[in-house]
Structures are given as structure tokens and as C-alpha cells.
Amino acid sequence: MADKNYAFETRAIHAGADSSNAEHALNPPIFMTSSFTFDNIEAAEAVMSFKSNDYVYTRGNNPTLRLFENRIASLENGTGAVAFASGMAAISNVLFSLLKPGDELLLHRTLYGSSYSFISSLLKNYGISLRLADFTNLKELEKYFGPNTKAMFFETPSNPNMDIIDIKKLTELAKARNVKTVADNTFASPFFQRPLDFGTDIVVHSATKYLCGHGDVLAGVAVARDEDYLNKLKFGYMCEFGGVLSPFNAWLVLRGMKTLPLRMKQHEENAMAVANFLDKHKNIARVMYPGLENFKGHEVARKQMSGYGAIISFELKGSLHDAKKLLNKCRLFKLAVSLGDCESLIQLPAAMTHRAYDRESLKAFGLSESMIRLSVGLENKNDILAELEGMLG
Numbered sequence: 443m444a445d446k447n448y449a450f451e452t453r454a455i456h457a458g459a460d461s462s463n464a465e466h467a468l469n470p471p472i473f474m475t476s477s478f479t480f481d482n483i484e485a486a487e488a489v490m491s492f493k494s495n496d497y498v499y500t501r502g503n504n505p506t507l508r509l510f511e512n513r514i515a516s517l518e519n520g521t522g523a524v525a526f527a528s529g530m531a532a533i534s535n536v537l538f539s540l541l542k543p544g545d546e547l548l549l550h551r552t553l554y555g556s557s558y559s560f561i562s563s564l565l566k567n568y569g570i571s572l573r574l575a576d577f578t579n580l581k582e583l584e585k586y587f588g589p590n591t592k593a594m595f596f597e598t599p600s601n602p603n604m605d606i607i608d609i610k611k612l613t614e615l616a617k618a619r620n621v622k623t624v625a626d627n628t629f630a631s632p633f634f635q636r637p638l639d640f641g642t643d644i645v646v647h648s649a650t651k652y653l654c655g656h657g658d659v660l661a662g663v664a665v666a667r668d669e670d671y672l673n674k675l676k677f678g679y680m681c682e683f684g685g686v687l688s689p690f691n692a693w694l695v696l697r698g699m700k701t702l703p704l705r706m707k708q709h710e711e712n713a714m715a716v717a718n719f720l721d722k723h724k725n726i727a728r729v730m731y732p733g734l735e736n737f738k739g740h741e742v743a744r745k746q747m748s749g750y751g752a753i754i755s756f757e758l759k760g761s762l763h764d765a766k767k768l769l770n771k772c773r774l775f776k777l778a779v780s781l782g783d784c785e786s787l788i789q790l791p792a793a794m795t796h797r798a799y800d801r802e803s804l805k806a807f808g809l810s811e812s813m814i815r816l817s818v819g820l821e822n823k824n825d826i827l828a829e830l831e832g833m834l835g
């Protein structure tokens with residue numbers, strides 16, 4: 443299939459499909475096998491020495507995983523991808539692949555809690571230092587580059603406060619200094635934003651979220667354009683650390699990705715209605731959603747995204763106690779971590795997903811203990827609004 447000639451929606455269903463499907467199954471088989479056999483030792487040697495692209499062992503490759511990797515590479519406009527057992531496996535492997543002792547990682551100040559603790563606690567043990575900066579302030583950012591800065595990592599929109607980072611301008615700054623950029627594109631999904639098009643070197647995803655879309659899988663992936671780098675990441679890191687994705691989970695994500703465009707459109711329509719509702723509500727102090735014109739990152743988001751996604755964070759006019767009381771009132775919404783599922787999920791980041799940030803850091807990074815994060819689901823918009831009305835009074 444000449445993938446490039448087809449639109450995103452078509453590629454979400456067909457890209458990367460192998461025409462050698464001998465049984466002509468409409469849907470790809472799940473290759474639940476650890477090993478692959480060879481007709482003779484010459485064939486084995488050809489694969490082991492990378493002269494052939496056949497399969498050896500699922501920790502190195504597997505047809506179901508390869509299909510998932512090719513499909514997501516097509517949707518992100520990359521040349522290839524490496525699948526991982528989770529988003530954190532993708533992030534940790536990518537950062538290990540770019541950094542060595544003595545190097546410094548430049549990091550946007552808000553990001554997913556486990557990414558923050560991996561970088562601030564674990565990477566440090568390997569002699570890799572971390573410098574936090576506000577990537578939304580590009581003028582100031584120049585000052586943060588040092589002689590040992592080797593990579594930059596950010597999410598846009600960021601988790602949980604929806605900071606929007608100008609990807610093109612940021613990667614220009616990085617490239618001028620020979621610094622690699624890694625963007626976590628989980629919140630936007632490739633349907634709304636493709637960071638590689640703006641110059642980012644590597645895109646990572648928690649495929650657990652929108653790519654899968656049904657809350658029944660853990661999966662991760664890294665996408666890039668540099669084939670040498672992709673080979674290094676796959677065989678030098680994923681394969682050696684061993685955080686390989688299960689073929690069954692790859693198959694479930696492939697199934698979810700077929701409806702990614704439809705789901706994202708509906709998620710966003712519901713989220714826009716929720717953001718407008720919250721923005722006008724008397725008990726709400728602040729709404730963080732890039733689709734709102736009064737939101738700080740709106741103009742940059744409009745430039746680099748084709749839609750604003752469906753994660754909304756907000757602050758009540760009230761205390762932490764009031765925020766907790768509100769969460770205990772939900773009936774339709776589920777009180778849970780994670781996001782991007784069909785179900786609307788609500789949570790308190792400071793107490794749940796972002797517990798790794800100590801109280802001081804929360805304040806310094808513009809987060810508060812009472813901020814609530816809502817992943818707007820695919821339920822009927824009116825039921826979602828009625829739930830909020832019931833909770834907020």
C-alpha cells in the first residue's frame with residue numbers, strides 16, 4: 443500500500459499492512475510466539491547478521507509488533523517506530539539512549555509524575571543531571587543551555603496543567619546547539635499534532651491512552667525519522683532492557699487506532715463544551731484548556747495543533763477540602779488515573795498522578811494541590827455536562 447497517498451483516517455486503518463497475508467484475513471493475526479524458525483542455518487545467519495528482515499525472537503521483532511510500529515510511524519510522519527511495553531518503557535529507553543554520565547537533560551517543568559520521578563531520581567543515579575526550565579518562555583530558555591546539555595524532553599500539552607510549547611521554535615533552538623529533542627505527544631495524539639513535522643527528533647507516546655482508547659492495555663512507542671537511531675533504540679536498548687510490547691497488546695492498540703480520528707473528534711467536541719461550561723461557572727476560578735481563547739497557550743496551540751484534545755484541568759474557588767468533596771460526588775465520571783479512554787476520568791494530580799512532585803516543586807511549577815484534571819470521555823455531551831452541574835451545584 444502506498445501509504446503516503448492516503449489521508450490520515452485511511453492510514454489509521456490500513457497503513458503498514460503486509461500484502462503477504464497468506465490466509466487473506468481481514469484483520470491481522472496475533473503472532474503469539476516467542477521464537478521463529480529457520481529453514482536452514484544460512485537463513486538463520488542472514489537474519490542474525492541483519493542481512494534479512496525476517497524474525498528471530500519476539501523481543502527483537504514480531505509481525506504484529508512490526509505492523510503496529512509501521513502504522514504509528516505512518517500516522518506520526520516518521521520513518522519507523524519502536525514499540526514498548528508501556529509509555530514509561532518508551533520514555534526511559536529513549537532517554538537512556540540519548541544520554542550518558544556527565545550529560546545534562548533540559549526538561550520542561552511540568553510533565554507526567556512518573557516521567558518526572560524517573561528523570562529526577564533514577565537518571566541522576568547514573569550521573570545524568572537535570573535542569574528544569576519553562577519551555578513556554580523561549581527567550582529565557584536560551585540561558586538554560588550549557589556545554590553538557592545533550593537532550594530536551596517535554597510534553598505539549600503538558601500533564602497536568604496543559605502548558606503549550608512552541609515545538610518549531612524550541613527545536614530550532616535545540617538544533618542550533620546540537621541538542622536532541624524528545625516530545626511526548628500522548629495528550630494530542632498524532633491526529634491533532636505531529637511534532638516530527640516541526641523538527642522534533644523523537645516522539646514518544648503512552649499508547650495506553652488515546653492510541654488504544656479503551657483503557658484495557660498498557661503500551662508505549664517511540665517514533666523517529668533517523669533510521670540509524672531507530673535501529674540503535676530497538677536493538678541496543680529495547681531489546682537489551684527487554685521492555686517489549688506483547689503481540690496481543692499491539693493487536694489491541696491496532697484495533698483501537700482504527701477509530702482514533704473518530705474518537706478524537708468526539709472527545710474534542712465534548713471537551714470544548716465542558717471547557718466553555720467550566721469557564722462560565724461561578725464556582726470555578728481557572729480553567730486550563732488550550733481550546734479556550736483566553737488560555738495562555740491558545741495561539742501557539744492553534745498554530746501547531748489541528749484540534750485541542752480532551753484533557754481539561756481546573757481550579758475551584760475554594761480549598762483542597764472542597765476539591766476532595768467535589769471528587770467524591772462523581773457518579774458518571776470515574777475517579778481514576780490515566781486518560782484517553784471512552785469513560786470520563788477525573789482525578790486530583792497532586793494526590794494521584796503527580797505525587798512525585800514535592801509540595802515546594804508543585805508551587806514553583808505553577809501547580810496546586812487542589813487542581814483537578816478531567817479526561818473528557820465519549821459519553822453523551824449532555825450527560826457529561828449534567829454530571830458536572832450536579833457536582834458543582
Ligand SMILES: Cc1ncc(COP(=O)(O)O)c(C=O)c1O
Nearest residue numbers: 528529530554601628648650661
Ligand atoms: C503524558 C504521559 N506520558 C507517559 C505516561 C506513561 O505511560 P504508561 O502509563 O503507559 O507507562 C503517561 C501516563 O499517564 C502520561 O500521561
